[in-house]
Amino acid sequence: MLSALPRNLVDLFSDTMTRPSSGMRKAMAEAEVGDEQRGEDPTTRALEDRVAELLGKDAAVFLPSGTMCNQIALAVHCRSGDEIIAPDNSHIFTFEGGGSSAIAGAHSRAVPADKGVFTGAAVTAAVRPPMRHAPKSRLVAIEQTMNLGGGAVWSMTQIDDVAKAAKTHGLVMHMDGARLPNAVVASGVSAKQMSAPCDSTWIDLSKGLGCPVGGVLAGSKDFIAEAWRWKHRLGGALRQSGILAAAGLYALDHNWDRLAEDHANARAFAEAAAAIKGVKLVYPKTETNLVFLDVSGTGKSAAALSDAILAHGVRIGAMGPALMRAVTHLDVSAAGIATAGTALRKAVAG
Numbered sequence: 001m002l003s004a005l006p007r008n009l010v011d012l013f014s015d016t017m018t019r020p021s022s023g024m025r026k027a028m029a030e031a032e033v034g035d036e037q038r039g040e041d042p043t044t045r046a047l048e049d050r051v052a053e054l055l056g057k058d059a060a061v062f063l064p065s066g067t068m069c070n071q072i073a074l075a076v077h078c079r080s081g082d083e084i085i086a087p088d089n090s091h092i093f094t095f096e097g098g099g100s101s102a103i104a105g106a107h108s109r110a111v112p113a114d115k116g117v118f119t120g121a122a123v124t125a126a127v128r129p130p131m132r133h134a135p136k137s138r139l140v141a142i143e144q145t146m147n148l149g150g151g152a153v154w155s156m157t158q159i160d161d162v163a164k165a166a167k168t169h170g171l172v173m174h175m176d177g178a179r180l181p182n183a184v185v186a187s188g189v190s191a192k193q194m195s196a197p198c199d200s201t202w203i204d205l206s207k208g209l210g211c212p213v214g215g216v217l218a219g220s221k222d223f224i225a226e227a228w229r230w231k232h233r234l235g236g237a238l239r240q241s242g243i244l245a246a247a248g249l250y251a252l253d254h255n256w257d258r259l260a261e262d263h264a265n266a267r268a269f270a271e272a273a274a275a276i277k278g279v280k281l282v283y284p285k286t287e288t289n290l291v292f293l294d295v296s297g298t299g300k301s302a303a304a305l306s307d308a309i310l311a312h313g314v315r316i317g318a319m320g321p322a323l324m325r326a327v328t329h330l331d332v333s334a335a336g337i338a339t340a341g342t343a344l345r346k347a348v349a350g
């Protein structure tokens, strides 16, 4: 945590670093609002309808964060003692404070995965036998795109393969769609198509879409009715949330297609970084907006390099002793990317 960040920082720390643009702020200021807990906020309802349609589901619910989208989905689908199948490095298992066990009471079952993408055969192998002493396999979760898999995109073939195994074994399928918009823009496959095999699916508004707050979870009518109970239970029901939902509607109109720029910027940065002696790309193919660097060949730690480039006005997070992650987003321009490449080169040489 830094007390004072440099002015004009090129911030590649995360796509959560975006600030609402003036157009978005104007939309927020002008939003029509009401009491959301009572279903009386027209802007929130409009956003929910829009996302339900976008993801091809009956209904949707606006939530304060993506983490709450995951946790509520797991709580609706799973009973205490049920088992969740996902990769060890999934956001659900790694970055949500153990919520799947603390809230849903569910057990975690890690599947082997390549860049976070796994197969139907891996799901089948992870399913517990129907024995009294085994936990009950209940849900399989995929992450689109896979954060700790370098922003890898699940292809439709891969999604369908897992969905088929899920169906065979009577599992519910959930999609963590924090960066589903990036996957859609990168692949040309629609959000609706990608979500079709999933019982629950969501998009984050506060990542690449550039909103200050929120996620929208979608599923069947019954699923969303139960999700609403959890939303209340966890204190996530809101009041005049149209102020926030207006940002979401604005983002769907203005910030979706432009994600292609972030992907081009990520590729440019990856190329610049890979040309630096001692720096290696962890994932040679940059599919979306995440670039992971292995800096073990530089003789410097990731933390030391992260500090050094900050002095050059660039922030890239250290994710491990020799691992760095750069994330492109709408507040980083092509010029910023050039600055970042130069800063990294100087930091490695210095």
Ligand SMILES: *Cc1c(COP(=O)(O)O)cnc(C)c1O
Pocket (backbone or CB within 6 Å): 065, 066, 067, 068, 070, 091, 092, 143, 145, 146, 147, 176, 178, 179, 204, 206, 207, 214, 215
């Ligand atoms: C960021 C993220 C989340 C959580 O979203 P928040 O809005 O930050 O709570 C969940 N899954 C993945 C893959 C993410 O990258």
